[in-house]
Amino acid sequence: MQVPAPFEYRRVSTVDEAVALLYRLGDTARLVAGGHSLLPMMKLRLANFEYLIDINELHDELGYVRAEPGLIRIGAMTRHRELRESAELAAAFPVFGDAERVIADPLVRNRGTLGGSLCQADPSEDLSAVCTTLDASCVIHGMDGERVVSMEDFHRGPYETAVGDAEILTEVRFPVRPRGSSAYETVERRAGDWAVVSAGAAVWLDEAGLIADARVGLAAVGPHTAGIPGIAEALRGQRPAEELWARAGDIAAEACDPVTDRRGSAAYKRHLARELTMRVLRRSVARIDAHIGGHIDGQEV
Amino acid sequence: MQVTMTVNGEEVTRDIEGRLLLVHFLRDHLQLTGTHWGCDTSNCGTCVVWLDGEPVKSCTVLAAMAGGHEVRTVEGLEQNGELDPVQRGFIECHGLQCGFCTPGMMMTARALLDANPDPSDEEIREAISGQICRCTGYATIVRSIRWAAAEQAGTRTTAEEPGRTVASTSGSAS
Ligand SMILES: Cc1cc2nc3c(=O)[nH]c(=O)nc-3n(C[C@H](O)[C@H](O)[C@H](O)COP(=O)(O)OP(=O)(O)OC[C@H]3O[C@@H](n4cnc5c(N)ncnc54)[C@H](O)[C@@H]3O)c2cc1C
Ligand code: FES
Ligand code: FES
Numbered sequence: 001m002q003v004p005a006p007f008e009y010r011r012v013s014t015v016d017e018a019v020a021l022l023y024r025l026g027d028t029a030r031l032v033a034g035g036h037s038l039l040p041m042m043k044l045r046l047a048n049f050e051y052l053i054d055i056n057e058l059h060d061e062l063g064y065v066r067a068e069p070g071l072i073r074i075g076a077m078t079r080h081r082e083l084r085e086s087a088e089l090a091a092a093f094p095v096f097g098d099a100e101r102v103i104a105d106p107l108v109r110n111r112g113t114l115g116g117s118l119c120q121a122d123p124s125e126d127l128s129a130v131c132t133t134l135d136a137s138c139v140i141h142g143m144d145g146e147r148v149v150s151m152e153d154f155h156r157g158p159y160e161t162a163v164g165d166a167e168i169l170t171e172v173r174f175p176v177r178p179r180g181s182s183a184y185e186t187v188e189r190r191a192g193d194w195a196v197v198s199a200g201a202a203v204w205l206d207e208a209g210l211i212a213d214a215r216v217g218l219a220a221v222g223p224h225t226a227g228i229p230g231i232a233e234a235l236r237g238q239r240p241a242e243e244l245w246a247r248a249g250d251i252a253a254e255a256c257d258p259v260t261d262r263r264g265s266a267a268y269k270r271h272l273a274r275e276l277t278m279r280v281l282r283r284s285v286a287r288i289d290a291h292i293g294g295h296i297d298g299q300e301v
Numbered sequence: 302m303q304v305t306m307t308v309n310g311e312e313v314t315r316d317i318e319g320r321l322l323l324v325h326f327l328r329d330h331l332q333l334t335g336t337h338w339g340c341d342t343s344n345c346g347t348c349v350v351w352l353d354g355e356p357v358k359s360c361t362v363l364a365a366m367a368g369g370h371e372v373r374t375v376e377g378l379e380q381n382g383e384l385d386p387v388q389r390g391f392i393e394c395h396g397l398q399c400g401f402c403t404p405g406m407m408m409t410a411r412a413l414l415d416a417n418p419d420p421s422d423e424e425i426r427e428a429i430s431g432q433i434c435r436c437t438g439y440a441t442i443v444r445s446i447r448w449a450a451a452e453q454a455g456t457r458t459t460a461e462e463p464g465r466t467v468a469s470t471s472g473s474a475s
Binding site: 005008011032039043106191 | 321322342355358365427432
């Protein structure tokens with residue numbers, strides 16, 4: 001029977017309360033959101049804390065998807081299921097719907113949160129790849145107010161983020177730029193399993209139909225969840241074409257660092273990184289052509 | 302610590318350890334052993350109960366987290382001495398063999414039918430995709446849930462094979 005080591009359970013109902021309690025208890029305390037990453041780790045005794053601070057009551061304050069001109073804000077306590085069901089999010093970023101169909105299973109998605117996914121910083125976490133792809137930034141609250149960090153600065157390494165001991169992630173912000181769309185693909189061994197490899201892409205075109213910007217994020221292929229700058233460099237200013245996707249796929253395969261495990265060999269995962277990168281870039285552009293994505297309040301931005 | 306929650310409509314209060322998982326609270330503290338406990342690793346779904354109306358894996362929720370909230374277990378499916386249509390569907394269509402996965406399957410099925418009274422096979426399979434059955438091969442579980450859907454809608458006809466009476470495969474699977 002797997003049970004966590006003993007700890008003291010605390011519950012908070014506002015962000016300020018959470019920060020004050022974290023400040024008082026220091027690194028002996030940990031926040032728990034959906035608990036679907038943290039509790040399994042505590043059951044395996046890979047993580048032990050003296051205090052667990054339950055932030056589920058913050059769902060009222062931090063569970064939302066808000067669309068504004070040029071910007072989507074998502075609260076850290078928004079659950080996978082809510083991300084999947086948000087029509088606003090689907091209209092702006094189809095990549096979310098693609099990813100949320102394959103993250104875990106419907107039961108896990110009823111509990112797991114965006115904030116927990118990003119703060120867990122597991123290199124296999126799909127939403128980290130999605131947020132990287134969309135050039136998101138993270139709002140972190142502490143005793144001295146809030147600060148905003150890019151996804152690149154947010155993830156410090158596997159299971160390590162920019163969130164300090166007495167801080168809480170409250171919101172993730174996504175810029176919505178014109179003529180853009182996005183897509184996500186994953187290969188998993190069976191329903192509900194973690195990805196063998198996943199890839200997300202977002203592409204923005206200029207008025208002449210050339211690529212203004214393109215971003216690719218991979219999951220499960222090494223310690224870095226950060227984007228692959230080489231792909232953006234290779235694609236900017238080019239006209240969308242199959243050869244271009246192939247080149248991007250090669251860059252992705254080269255940039256990643258997968259390991260052989262029971263989900264597949266390193267060589268197979270590299271192959272997937274290449275193939276999935278091509279597919280998501282191709283699909284992102286097809287979606288721009290079909291006017292899917294890049295909408296806020298029913299309007300193309 | 303003390304925890305108070307509503308389980309199947311009844312308020313219960315117990316002294317527990319903070320680390321107690323909801324599945325063990327239900328089984329060992331409330332003797333509600335209908336909720337099963339299987340993999341322990343959030344994978345099998347036999348421990349599924351409702352938390353505030355949504356099916357969750359109770360081996361991955363602390364009992365303390367359910368404090369002040371509403372829990373519904375398989376014991377709460379039956380209403381006024383009458384089995385839920387989902388329970389009857391599982392009986393009619395042979396939705397179980399050993400029965401180990403059944404409580405979790407039925408709780409998910411009930412939640413699905415509340416949200417979507419006429420699900421397609423694909424939607425049913427998606428809904429139970431986080432749950433494992435080692436006996437049935439799932440076909441009879443899907444059929445049982447369809448039987449319940451038809452029973453509720455009043456479209457089931459006894460002349461036909463149980464569960465084969467609704468042609469509901471046209472639903473829009475997203
Ligand atoms: C069976 C199973 C399969 C899964 N499959 C996948 C999959 O295929 N793809 C995938 O991406 N994920 C998968 N997951 C993980 C799932 O998405 C989790 O829900 C998610 O990783 C964590 O969210 P949570 O809210 O449960 O976080 P928690 O477990 O509550 O927290 C995780 C970490 O983040 C910290 N934290 C949480 N919220 C905050 C905050 N607001 N500010 C600061 N720190 C915070 C916690 O202290 C903890 O360290 C799976 C999980 C399970 C159990
Ligand atoms: S015991 Fe909870 S999912 Fe298996
Ligand atoms: S009936 Fe035996 S596991 Fe499903």
